[in-house]
Amino acid sequence: MSSKRADVAHERDHIDTAFNWDDVRLFLILARTGSLRRAAAEAAMSRSALMRHIVHLEQRTNCVLFRRTKQGMVLTEEGEKVRTAGEAMLQQARLLSHVSQRAKPGLRSTVKLGITEGLGTFWLVPRILDFSLAEPTVQVSIKCDMRPPDIEGLEVDFAVQLERPAASDLIVTRLGWLHIAFFASERYVRSYGAPETRADIAAHPFIELVANQIPSQALQADVTREDHRAFVGLRVNTSSAQVLAVTSGAGVTALPTYARALAPSLVHVARDFHIPRDIWLVYHPRAADLPHVRKAIEWVKRSFDPQRYPWFGEAYIEPDKMHLLAAERGSLFSDFQAAEAFR
Template sequence: MDWDKLRIFHAVADAGSLTHAGETLHLSQSAVSRQVRALEDSLDATLFHRHARGLILTEQGELLFEATRAMTKRLDAASARIRDSEDEVFGELRVTTTTGFGTLWLAPRLPQLYEKYPDLNVELMLEERVLDLPMREADVAIRMKEPSQADLIRKRLMSVEMRLYASADYLKSRGTPQTLEDIANHRLICQNPNAPQVAVSAALVQNLMGYSPKSTLTVNNYFGVLQGVINNLGIGILPDYVTHDFPDLVRVLPELENTEVPVFLAYPEELRHSRRIAAFRDFVQDEIIARRRAERSLEVQK
């Protein structure tokens, strides 16, 4: 099977349009169309349903697209390993993590990474869905539970506790709860208990809901919860790492116990020798060590 035709088919299937695929490949629409028709003739199969708004894959086209997508990911992996054989750290690094951790912890610290490796191009993929690292949907992941996928190198980075926080202005106007029962007099800001999240966090939300808060604001990520808290909307359930960059937050009901949530870094076995991965891993570890030192220093000052 002609790889060049497969490459063009893959671009068309990915774009859903002959015109857009041609722009990506720097080919005319007619040239792209001829290659697709030649591939269909060689396979004796129709790969696309054609209509006014674009192209839709047929069942046979879906099968072929799945195969070319896997081939493309393998080629990307091989290309990455070749690039990483160089002495310098450069090129694209796709990092996936949750929206909360990515926006509240990771992104604010990236200047230190870019300062050391200015030619590195980081693509942050922030979502609660667990991406398939062996299939190269991302290069490296930071997750709030140990990854279960096979063929991954994984390292536990730290532990996170979920706690209650509010702004000083909110507590001044509404009062500080002294017991869990006092939650009934406040607005609770939290992740939606039905949203994808760590079971420990969901259990804490369900527990507090049992005390019938006066009203609620539910958000599908912790960045939104934080925005609600710092804008004086109520008491929020947030990970403890936010206190480093938002020291004015006031912890509420500090005696409330919550199981620690482990944070893991993981990447595919085939990227074990990647200089980009090593650079990112070391950067994250250094930032965690710096965080711990800052916390210890703050405790001594208190």
């Protein structure tokens, strides 16, 4: 083949790969959230800065990727195609990162775990020392977030979540149950009394946790028919703020039953109310092939073992028994009496 013909063939087969990866990454965030405001908050940048990346990607692809609607930012047909390609790029990039990290001699292996904010902050993080002592060469990255992580794209190696994912190519096992009950602080009960039944909740200021994987609307429908604005006295978006609010005497709230063992000053109220939630362990088959990830998965399973921590079992245990159970099993909470310390 002549040099000229080779040049022509090269131009014909050449694929333009000069895409800005930040453009693609931010595009995927906006596609997932469907909201410019939420996407900008997640990306920690202004909405105008985010839109500049989207416009730049539209210029590179020569197509409109989103339509603005009353419901938010909706992908066009071309946008759906770009999302499919972008998600594939993201997954391959993360797989490449896994390989490259393992190939570097002397570098500590890293396991990435996603978990809901309350379970991560108040339950799993206080137990990290157990894993660190057993596996000193493994670095643990815990992402406490109510948004379910992108496990298919290997955003994390595995996750603990309250909603079962729909993806069929992930490995999903039941880790346990989370039992939800109503609580108020001793200070609040002394001042305003305790609601005796769920029907009494509407007469007390309610502290609502608004976040992904938290069905607050279903809870409200179950306990009261009052107008939502009258029912809620305080609305927060993190479990830590919720715990601070209730231990400070701001009202009544719904917490896992093990909160009674964390904060003995909490009072179990409206005792006819109880909601069980599933706790799921979810991981990507490829991630589980890594020895350090498998060890971390086993550690998480032990941390939710209902034989040692019966409040994660299927059977409902009265919150007032939690502190006694914890004492029988040793100092499970001695290093992290968070709610009490915050009062």
